[in-house]
Amino acid sequence: MEPDLSALEAHLEERDVDGYLLHSDSEDADQYYLSGFDAPDPFVSLYDGEVRLLFARSLEYGRARAESRAATVERYVDFDHEKLIEEHGRHEATNRAIAGFLAAHGVDSVAVPPRFPLRTADGLRGQGVSVAADPESALTAVRAIKTDEEVERVRETQRANEAAMARAEELLAGASIDDEDRLVHDGDVLTSERVREAIELTLLRHGCALDETIVACGADAADPHDRGSGPLRADEPIIVDVFPRSKESKYHSDMTRTFLRGTPGDTIREWYDLTAEAKATALDALEVGVTGEAVHGAACDVYEDAGLPTLRSDERTETGFIPSTGHGVGLDVHELPRVSPGGGELRPGHVVTIEP
Template sequence: MNSPDLLDNLLAESGASAYVIYASSESPDMRYLTGFSVTDPVLYIRKAGKEGLLILPQMEVERGKKEAKCPVICRGDAGFFRHFEEKKDPKDANAAMIAEIAGGEIIVPDEFPLSLARKLEDYCKVSLGRPAVAEMRAVKREDEIKNIRHTQKTTEEAIDYAAGIIRNAVSDNGELYYNDNPLTSDYLRGEIHCYLMRRGFEARETIVACGKETSMPHNTGSSILVENEPILIDLFPRDTKTGYYADMSRTFVRGEPDRELVRMYNAVKEAWILGKKKVRSGISGSEIHNAIVTYFKSQGYESGNEGFTHSLGHGVGLAVHEMPPVSPTDAVLKTGNVVTIEPGLYYNDIGGVRIEDIGMVCENSFDCFTDYPAELIL
C-alpha cells in the first residue's frame, strides 16, 4: 500500500543527491526507514535510486545487520575516523563524511540538528524537503496494521483494567478508595502504566481526569476520583518492541451522573457513530469534521471555546499524532490510513466527555480496530 519511491521523487524534484537523517529511533522517520531501535542518534543516508545506508558505531553494527531493514556499515568504513584525524572535531568529521558519501546537494528533514547542518554547509548545499517520509508513513503496510492492532488490543485491556478498579473502589462520602488508598488520578495512572509495562508497552501523559478537570481536553488529572462525576481516560501506549502506538478514550461515571452530563454523553456517542460511518477513501478530513460540528450544533452544542473544541481525529502509527489529520484542513483520506475518531464536548461548569476509537480507512468504510463498549455508567 505504501509509495516507496516518494523519497526518490523528492530527490528528483529538487535535483539533490541524497536524503539524510541524523536521529535516534525516537524519530518515527528513522524507525520507519531503518526498522532499527537505537538510543543515540545515528546517520541514515539515501542516495537517489539506491537503498538507504545506516551508519552505526562499531558496537552496534552486528545488531544492526540482524535487525535493520537496510544496509549497515560502521563509522570507520564510512570514513569518519579518517576525517576526524584531519578535522579534530566530531561534528566536522561527520559533516565531511556525509558530504563525501552523498556526493552533492543534501535534503534533510525539519528536525535535522542545526549545528550539523551548518557544518554540512561548508561542504555542500543543504535544503529542507517536504515531509516525504511522513507521507510514506501515513499509508500503512500489512505488518504495520498488525502491530497497531496488537497495541490497540492491549490498550483495551488496560482501559478495562482501570474500569474494574473504579467499579470496585470503595466510596467514602463520594470519594473513591482502592486497597485502602485514595483512588487519585496519579494512583490509577500508575496502575495503568504498570499493567502495560508488564506486557511490554509504555505509556506517557495518560489522561485520568475527573470532574471539572475533564473540561480541559488534555488535563492529565491530579485529584481524587469521585462518584457521580465524569472520569475521562485517554490512553495512547506504544509497543516497546515494534514502536507502534494505539489511541483510545472512554468516559465513565461511577454512580449517577446528572441529566445534562447524560445528554452530553449521548450526543458525543451519536457523533462518534456518525464520524465512523462517514470514513472512507477519498473523503476529506474536513468533510467528516464539519459533519460532526453540524450535528453538535443541531443538538445545541457549539464548537469554539467550549463545546467541541478540537479536531475530530488524527493519524496514528510510529507517532501518536501523524498524517492524516481528520480536521478542518483539506487532507484527503486514503485506503491504508490509520486514524482516530474522537468527538468530545467540554464545559467548565459540567466537565467533559470524549469517546475515541481507532481504525483503518478502507475504500468504502472504516475498519474499526477498537472492540470495546462505550457505556457511561460503571
C-alpha cells in the same frame, strides 16, 4: 518489514535531488521507519534508492549490519574522522565525514525533514552539499500508508490497550462511595494516580509502555490533556485516555473513554449523548476518498446543530468542541493523516482514531 518507498523515490525525482537524509536517533519515527534500526544515539540515514547508514562510533556497527534494512553500514572512521579532527576540530570533522559519506555514494544534493539539525545542514552546505528543506515531510506521509503487517502491529497494541482500559473500568465499577462523595476501593480512596498505576502495570504485562496516561475527573477532565490527580469523585465524569506503545514493534494505539460512578447531571448526560452521536456520525462519514476535514466537519455539525461552539464556528472559543476529531496512529501516537481542519484525502492503509 520492508516499506514501500516508491513514493519517496518519486518525491526525490520531483525535487531533483539525489537523496533523502536523516540525522537523529530512532525515537524519531521517520528514522526508525527508514532504517529499521533501534539506537539511542543519533545516526545518519541516507535514502538514494537504497538505505545507507552512517554511525559516529563502532558501538552499534555490528548490530546495525545484522538488524537494519540498510544496503550499506559505515562509520565515521571509514572517512578518516580522527585525522579530520586533528586537522579541523571535532565539529568540522563530523561535517566532512558526513559529506565524505555522501560523496562516496554519488550524492551531491539532499532533501531533509523539517526538524533536521541546523548545525548538520549548515555544515554540509559548507562542504558544497545542497541541502533543501522538505516542509511537507515526504517520509512522514509515506509511512502514514500502513502495510497489512503494520496494521496488525497497531491491532496488537490496541488489544493491550483494551485490557488496560478494562482494568480501569473494573476499579471504577467496583468502587463504593464514601460520605465525602469520593470513590473508595478495597478500603482506600481511589485516586487518579492509583488507576493510572493499574493501567500502566497492565500494559507492562502486555509488553507495552507509555510515558503518561490521563485519568482526569471533574474540572480536570474538561481541560484537554490534563493528566488528572487526587481523589476520584462520584457523579462527575472521569476521562481515561490511554496511548501506549508496544516495546517490541514500537507501534502505538490510542483509546479514550468516559466513565461516571453515580448519577450524571442533565448537562453531563446531554454532552455525553452529543459526543456519542458525533462519534457515530464521524464514523459514518469515514471512507476512502473523503478528506479528514470532511469527517471532522461531520462531527462539528452535531455540536453546532445543538447550539454548542466549535473551533470551526468560533476560532477563539475555549469551550465546546475544541479538539480535532481524530488523527493517524502508528509509530507516532499522533501522525498523518489529520482528521481535523485541513486534513487531506483518506487513502487505503491509513489508520486513524475517531475521538471527538
